[in-house]
Amino acid sequence: MGEVIVITSGKGGVGKTTTTANIGTGLALEGKSVVLLDADIGLRNLDVVMGLENRIVYDLVDVIDGICRMKQALIKDKRYPNLYLMPAAQTKDKNAVTPEQMLKLTKDLAEEYDYILVDCPAGIEQGFKNAIVGANRSIVVTTPEVSAVRDADRIIGLLEANGLKNPQLIINRVKIDMVRRGDMMNIDDMVDILAIDLLGVIPDDEYIVVSTNRGEPAISDSKSLAGQAYKNIVKRILGENVPFMSLDSEEGFMARLAKAFGFRRK
Amino acid sequence: MNFKGKSLSLKEYNDLADILQNKYGMQFLGDYEALCSNIAAGKEEEKNQAKPEPVIKQGQGDEEKAVFIRGTIRSGQLIRSEGNIVVLGDVNPGAYLEAAGSITVMGKMRGTGHAGTQGDYSTYIAAFRLEPMQLRIGDIVTRPPDGKQYKSKVPEMAFVKKGMIIVEPYLGKR
Ligand SMILES: Nc1ncnc2c1ncn2[C@@H]1O[C@H](COP(=O)(O)OP(=O)(O)O)[C@@H](O)[C@H]1O
């Protein structure tokens, strides 16, 4: 049985889709079979970030409605072994799918693949409920902003209430120069408030924008700082104990980060 | 007294009893066994039990209906009680506690707390670290001063004095 991981945040635009694409690609690069499941029905963009938009024939709603078989809707990413995308429907609304249907779909996928990564829509409505229903693990993405942290806190409460007991935290878009000046929310404070395990910290990186436009996840480029940070997160997901500080090409960044934050791993 | 959330381990029970007795000056009745069988027994049987209920006795107030919670209370969550509320954990910004009685938080209180919702001005809001969004006792409302984020360094309690909410450390004077 594969693992179903939902990537969620509450607030929109903090990096769920970016994170789903990068972690998924990273897991595939580590030899795992991976399905990226876009649960953001009506506002899909995981296909764009992966550069697979023009290959969509069927989508998630077609599978659920029995218009096609599960495998027909899975787009194989030719660049990586064993990486697949199940796109969301663009033209239907979120209520086209019920939690029961999503539960069955994720179960069926988990029978055949190692990791199912569910890209969750923003908000706490039906779309959120659909995205988390089949998950056995959850990742909460936030940026170092009060409003994003507040929403993350709300989401953690809802995840816990729905039986997802140990969500893990990714803090995205940390700006190194702002950290240096002490103008950014302290990572320790964020971890303290949210009271969950930290899975990783992703720097704000122009390369993310470049790679998104190219449809190539940053993790596939060794020059990208964010890509490096995602690589470490992938290793942590696979159970490796990657320290937050002593990382080769990340050394400078993480060491500075560590100093500036008085960093510790929870 | 009703219990919500996870049940307590023996160590937690002892810690809690210790905190309540030594720091809050409360009297603690009932042993661990009685407390836990009480949790297991549930509401119906609770009423039928002949022996006295284990309660955290405060001398006054409505100890019958206290709500006891262990864990983090998160943004968007609301805890309501017809008696007192005791939280063994943090209350985050955006969370709400509403008690007809008093509120005690044995962690950081960063949410909104409303004690004496039925108009009882003798109630209080106490916390290990009182850094609230807003406090209300009865119909009186107060909030920390604007500007830099308020950091509390000692345990404090808020209570009503001459129609105003006063915040004072509750330790050290005894
Ligand atoms: N670490 C980062 N550095 C720079 N830009 C980022 C980073 N993470 C995300 N972004 C950008 O932020 C925007 C929102 O990201 P996205 O993953 O679509 O968020 P969500 O799915 O949560 O709405 C995108 O334009 C993306 O390129």
Ligand SMILES: [Mg+2]
């Ligand atoms: Mg998205």
